[in-house]
Amino acid sequence: MTRIRAAGAAAILILSISSCAKPEEVKPADAKAYMIEHVQPAAQNYWDAVQYVSDEKGAREIVPTNAEEWNRTVEAARALKQSAEILKQPAYAANRGTDWQDFAEGLAQAAARAETAAQSHEPDKVLEAGGTLYNICTACHEIYLPTPVRLGPDPHNSTQQ
Numbered sequence: 001m002t003r004i005r006a007a008g009a010a011a012i013l014i015l016s017i018s019s020c021a022k023p024e025e026v027k028p029a030d031a032k033a034y035m036i037e038h039v040q041p042a043a044q045n046y047w048d049a050v051q052y053v054s055d056e057k058g059a060r061e062i063v064p065t066n067a068e069e070w071n072r073t074v075e076a077a078r079a080l081k082q083s084a085e086i087l088k089q090p091a092y093a094a095n096r097g098t099d100w101q102d103f104a105e106g107l108a109q110a111a112a113r114a115e116t117a118a119q120s121h122e123p124d125k126v127l128e129a130g131g132t133l134y135n136i137c138t139a140c141h142e143i144y145l146p147t148p149v150r151l152g153p154d155p156h157n158s159t160q161q
């Protein structure tokens, strides 16, 4: 009797493990929440690192000034690279067109370039890589967002009040 019950429990365990592994049973994840909690903050940190600002104090450039600030910029790019890999997973990619993977891969590559740019400590390269990132965000959103959204300052032309 005990043995049968133990076998039953093992069978249930195996069933629940295998049902988790079936891709078609992956529950769709909330892309919007993931974007707001992870993708947007990382991208914002990257874009904020290098900016041309024009306000009452005149036009000037904001750039990372020490190793810690540069590292934060590198980390922001790495976070985006990881997010791109997460977006490729079935929880986010299921039931999307094949272009979903292309956009996610585009984000991975843009984030990798952004990381290299930040590692070079060259503001112009960071600005350019930030622009490329921005374009891939918008490209995917054009297809997959029900209503268009503004993603904070365009890194090519940011003005702070």
Ligand code: HEC
Residues within 6 Å of the ligand: 031, 032, 035, 036, 039, 040, 043, 080, 087, 100, 103, 104, 107, 133, 134, 136, 137, 138, 140, 141, 144, 145, 146, 149, 151
């Ligand atoms: C692979 C496609 C894809 C890429 C690349 C992508 N997004 Fe998204 N994004 C989505 C989808 C899908 C949603 C959610 C749509 C919905 O359900 O409302 C979304 C939503 C958002 C939202 C919430 C918008 C709202 O409705 O309030 C923000 C913010 C956002 N993304 C930022 C970014 C940023 C920043 C980047 C680039 C660094 C980026 N996204 C790249 C697919 C993508």
